Amino acid sequence: MSEYGFDTLLIHAGARPDPATGARQTPIYQTTAYVFRDADHAAALFNLQEVGFIYSRLTNPTVAVLQEKMAMLEGGQGAVCCSSGHAAQIMALFPLMGPGKNIVVSTRLYGGSITQFSQTIHRFGWSAKFVDFDDMDAVAAAIDDDTRAVFCESIANPGGYITDLDAAAKVASDAGLPLIVDNTSATPYLCRPIEHGATLVVHSMTKFLTGNGTVTGGVVVDSGTFDWSASGKFPSLSEPEPAYHGLKFHETFGPLAFTFHGIAVGLRDLGMTLNPQAAHYTLMGIETLSLRMKKHVENAEKVAGWLEGHAAVEGVTYAGLPSSPYHSRVAQICPKGAGGLFTVALKGGYEACVKFVDSLELFSHVANLGDTRSLVIHSASTTHRQLSEEQQIAAGAAPNVVRISIGIEDADDLIRDLDQALAKASA
Secondary structure, three states: OOOOOHHHHHHHOOOOOOOOOOOOOOOOOOOOEOOOOOHHHHHHHHOOOOOOOOEOOOOOHHHHHHHHHHHHHHOOOEEEEEOOHHHHHHHHHOOOOOOOOEEEEEOOOOHHHHHHHHOHHHHHOOEEEEEOOOOHHHHHHHOOOOEEEEEEEOEOOOOOOEOOHHHHHHHHHHOOOOEEEEOOOOHHHHOOHHHHOOOEEEEEOOOOOOOOOOOOOEEEEEOOOOOOOOOOOOHHHHOOEHHHOOEOHHHHHHHHHHHHHHHHHHHHHHOOOOOHHHHHHHHHHHOOHHHHHHHHHHHHHHHHHHHHOOOOEEEEOOOOOOOOOOHHHHHHHOOOOOOOEEEEEEOOHHHHHHHHHHHOOOOEEOOOOOOOOOEEEOHHHOOOOOOOHHHHHHOOOOOOEEEEEOOOOOHHHHHHHHHHHHHHHOO
16 A cells, blocks of 8 residues: 555555455454464464464464554554554564674663663663764764664654664664664654654654543554664564574565564564554544644644743753754655644743642643643653753653643643743742
């Protein structure tokens, strides 16, 4: 279906009428296991000689539709869905890493990702080097013989900063490494990182893709363009796999090597499975992605512009504003707009931020983003509270900063709510 336009793919990619009932909406296949035709069929499935359904920790028909849809929307060869965005990041790294290996990552990441990379992955014997991705020479200098991937966000959470993906891809390619891009804040509507040289794209589907704040989910989309056998650095994909009688994933599956490994080994052993009901909600949400993202962008541009001129506001990070140092990257990386996420720095500091958040009425104070509803959170006291103040500032979540996720309500109503809350916060 690659010849169809993006909006058509949102509706039709991967989705077909149910062959058993004719149901037009993808059914929720709420089943644990699947009956094999015979013993030979079962053996072929377990040997990866035939594609099909075995057990829902690995594959499920509802999830399979979502995987195909996400691969097509991002312009990739295949995709693996899993239980959350954090799960997707581990799933992306799992075939690439090993004890003593490292990744080079952007300092501008979601606070939970910073914790995952700076703390949790040490338990696997992995490590991360944090670098400012505005300095590509520093990114290149951080890469060493043990580096196995370069990681960044297309539109960084919380600040809405836009990464120069073309430059990052060149640095990664020159080093013979995959570039992994978290595209959660942009979605494939605003940015398609594979077109800028990304190898793998990850999402927290919990956010803009589902768009209704009902379920968690993650996905890893593989471009299918990376040569996993070229350097010897990725033995999980290039060397014989003992659990499958010496099968070599890259040699056997070519551009789908990463996807097959993600299912046959990653989901099999890590078990971070997306449940079919969550996949169903996400599929329904994706159908309206274009309509919602247009409104998110339209509202964000109007609200951010208003906030920038408010006396209580020290600054707004929205890349859609001409004053933003990242404004020039919008046309290059996100030609349909800079998204619906940004931060606001208040002149009153930490205490003003707390009063501001507590005074809002339309905005929901939650640890989420990308909802149809406008959302707000004070990152320094919540999502980024585990970081030092220096790390918070580097991540764009300083103590005087509030993160705002603009929804699809009437922008004038949002402005009125922000105005009264700012008045109370600065009183």
